[in-house]
Amino acid sequence: xxxxxxxxxxxxxxxxxxxxxxxxxxxxxxxxxxxxxxxxxxxxxxxxxxxxxxxxxxxxxxxxxxxxxxxxxxxxxxxxxxxxxxxxxxxxxxxxxxxxxxxxxxxxxxxxxxxxxxxx
Amino acid sequence: xxxxxxxxxxxxxxxxxxxxxxxxxxxxxxxxxxxxxxxxxxxxxxxxxxxxxxxxxxxxxxxxxxxxxxxxxxxxxxxxxxxxxxxxxxxxxxxxxxxxxxxxxxxxxxxxxxxxxxxxxxxxxxxxxxxxxxxxxxxxxxxxxxxxxxxxxxxxxxxxxxxxxxxxxxxxxxxxxxxxxxxxxxxxxxxxxxxxxxxxxxxxxxxxxxxxxxxxxxxxxxxxxxxxxxxxxxxxxxxxxxxxxxxxxxxxxxxxxxxxxxxxxxxxxxxxxxxxxxxxxxxxxxxxxxxxxxxx
Numbered sequence: 162x163x164x165x166x167x168x169x170x171x172x173x174x175x176x177x178x179x180x181x182x183x184x185x186x187x188x189x190x191x192x193x194x195x196x197x198x199x200x201x202x203x204x205x206x207x208x209x210x211x212x213x214x215x216x217x218x219x220x221x222x223x224x225x226x227x228x229x230x231x232x233x234x235x236x237x238x239x240x241x242x243x244x245x246x247x248x249x250x251x252x253x254x255x256x257x258x259x260x261x262x263x264x265x266x267x268x269x270x271x272x273x274x275x276x277x278x279x280x281x
Numbered sequence: 282x283x284x285x286x287x288x289x290x291x292x293x294x295x296x297x298x299x300x301x302x303x304x305x306x307x308x309x310x311x312x313x314x315x316x317x318x319x320x321x322x323x324x325x326x327x328x329x330x331x332x333x334x335x336x337x338x339x340x341x342x343x344x345x346x347x348x349x350x351x352x353x354x355x356x357x358x359x360x361x362x363x364x365x366x367x368x369x370x371x372x373x374x375x376x377x378x379x380x381x382x383x384x385x386x387x388x389x390x391x392x393x394x395x396x397x398x399x400x401x402x403x404x405x406x407x408x409x410x411x412x413x414x415x416x417x418x419x420x421x422x423x424x425x426x427x428x429x430x431x432x433x434x435x436x437x438x439x440x441x442x443x444x445x446x447x448x449x450x451x452x453x454x455x456x457x458x459x460x461x462x463x464x465x466x467x468x469x470x471x472x473x474x475x476x477x478x479x480x481x482x483x484x485x486x487x488x489x490x491x492x493x494x495x496x497x498x499x500x501x502x503x504x505x506x507x508x509x510x511x512x513x514x515x516x517x518x519x520x521x522x523x524x525x526x527x528x529x530x531x532x533x534x535x536x537x538x539x540x541x542x543x544x545x546x547x548x549x550x551x552x553x554x555x556x557x558x559x560x561x562x563x564x565x566x567x568x569x570x571x572x573x574x575x576x577x
Contacts, residue, residue, distance in 0.1 A: 240523070244483035247521040251514040256521075263523035264490055272523075 164189055166196055171203040172273060174266070179211045186222040194229045203235050203277065206269045210241030220255040227260040236261065236276065240269040303416040308356045310402060311395060319348045322387075322394045331386050334378040343370070351391060355420050360427050367431025375439060384432045385425070392421045452478045454485035460492040461562050462524075465555075467500030475511035482515060486524045493565050494519055495558040499530030509538050516549055525565060526550060529558035 164185070167174045173196055175189070193205060207223065209215070227237035238261045242250070250256070263269040311318065323344050326332055332340050347370070354363040371384070399417060403410035452474070455463045464482055486494065496515070498504075504512070516526040528551045531539070539549070552558040563570060 239521075242521045244480065244487055244518075244522065247483055247518040248479060248514075250521065251517040256517045262521050264487065268490070268492075268523050 164192075166193070168200060168202075169270075171201075171277075172270070173197065173200065173202045173205045174208060175205060176208045176210075177212055179213060181212075181219065183218055186219060190222055190226050190229070193226055194233065197230055197233050197235050204273050205230055205235060205237045206266065206273070207237065207239050208241045208266055208269075209239060209246075210243070210265070213243065213246060215242070215246050215250050215255065217253065217255055220250065220257060224257060224260055236273065238263055238269040238272060240265050303413055304355065304420070307399060307413055307417055308352055310399070311352050311355070314398060315348065315352075318394055318398055319344055322348065322391050325390045325394060326387055329386065329390065331383045331390075332379060335374075343374070346370075347387075348391065351388075351395075351424055354424050354427075355417070358420065360423060363424065363427050364431045367428040368435045371432045371435035375436060381429070381432060381436065385429045388425045388428045392425060395421070448474055448477050452481055454481055454489075456485075456489050456491070457559070458563070458566065458568065460490060460566055461559075462486065462489055462491040462494045463497065463555075463559070464494060465497045465500065470501060470504055470508050470511075472507050472511065475508045475515075479511065479515045479518065483518055483522060486519060486522045491524050493562040494524050494526045495529060495555065495562050496526060497529045497555045497558065498532075498535065499555060501530075501535065502532060503534050504538060506538065506542050509535070509542055509544070513544055513549065527552055527558045527562055529553065529555050 164178060164181075165176050167176075173193070175193060177189075181189075193207075196202070197205060205226075207226070209223075212219070223239060227239075230237045239257060240263045242262065261272065263272050323337075323341055326340060326344070327337070335343070350363060350366050354360060374384075396414075396417065399413055400410065403413055451468060452464065452466065455465070457463050462482075462485055464478070464485075466478065470478070482494065482496075485491065496512075498512075512528070516528070519526045526549075528549060530553075531551060539546075552561055560570075
């Protein structure tokens with residue numbers, strides 16, 4: 162399944178679809194990092210608004226994506242986690258520790274703006 | 282009397298009726314003597330001091346419909362209809378303060394009144410009385426059971442409804458500034474309330490686009506390990522929605538509980554009291570509060 166990745170200046174925005182298989186997630190992990198390298202992006206926003214479930218594999222993959230992207234010197238922000246999904250995740254102990262999160266795309270971009278301002 | 286296959290019935294069986302025929306006979310008797318039996322029943326009810334919350338007229342009105350439903354249930358054996366009627370009746374009388382023992386009591390009284398009238402009618406024919414009771418008793422027991430169950434189910438439904446309302450009312454999620462929510466918790470938190478709290482808060486964060494939440498537990502005396510874990514999960518889930526949680530008002534007991542379960546205090550942002558919590562929240566949001574004049 163193709164996940165649309167949009168470029169907004171120095172930020173890449175990947176919008177995850179509702180039903181991503183483990184194979185899709187694996188492809189995305191490589192694909193996103195390659196895109197960061199190609200465009201020399203400073204940050205990636207992963208929008209998971211459409212995901213109504215988040216299992217441990219998806220959660221682990223997101224953390225791995227964030228770590229790999231950080232090794233390229235870029236920041237990852239996960240946005241759009243639904244209240245029900247957030248609740249289910251923490252009950253399973255999937256806290257996405259160490260990964261920045263924001264309410265939605267707008268908040269994610271605002272967070273990155275703040276961050277870039279202070280680090281420039 | 283000869284049967285079709287050529288054999289003949291014994292003399293006793295000549296007088297045997299089908300159970301349903303017996304039921305029809307006793308139902309007919311109960312209908313015929315309806316006025317008198319119902320009156321007798323109402324007298325017994327007042328004698329036993331049941332339904333004291335209702336007036337004599339109200340008792341009479343309800344007694345009429347209960348009597349008719351009782352007899353109809355005996356006749357048709359349609360117990361679902363009876364249960365629906367019982368729930369409907371309960372819905373009416375529960376707000377009047379009628380208790381379970383009263384409802385069970387009056388149904389059993391009716392059972393007795395009708396049984397006595399059967400004794401009186403068939404007193405000269407003991408064998409027939411036995412057969413009539415064989416038909417009456419199981420049905421009457423089932424009726425008493427059905428009505429009691431219907432009443433209790435309705436009571437439980439009302440209680441659940443009230444509990445839900447109390448829970449909703451007691452955990453308001455309040456917006457005090459742009460992007461700042463306060464959740465003051467008062468009273469006992471059981472796991473169910475804790476869960477409902479979390480769901481309400483997460484929905485509130487999304488609706489109000491909150492970036493900071495102050496959860497004040499000054500009004501909570503104690504919490505068990507399950508609820509303490511729930512609190513930690515609430516903090517973690519809020520972070521997933523981009524909101525920071527500040528917990529204020531921890532009592533010494535609760536502080537002990539949190540330390541005992543090994544809560545990573547690095548994850549939990551706590552401040553002594555609500556005022557301090559709001560002040561810190563405002564700082565996080567970039568507010569500065571300045572006093573311009575003395576109060577008048």
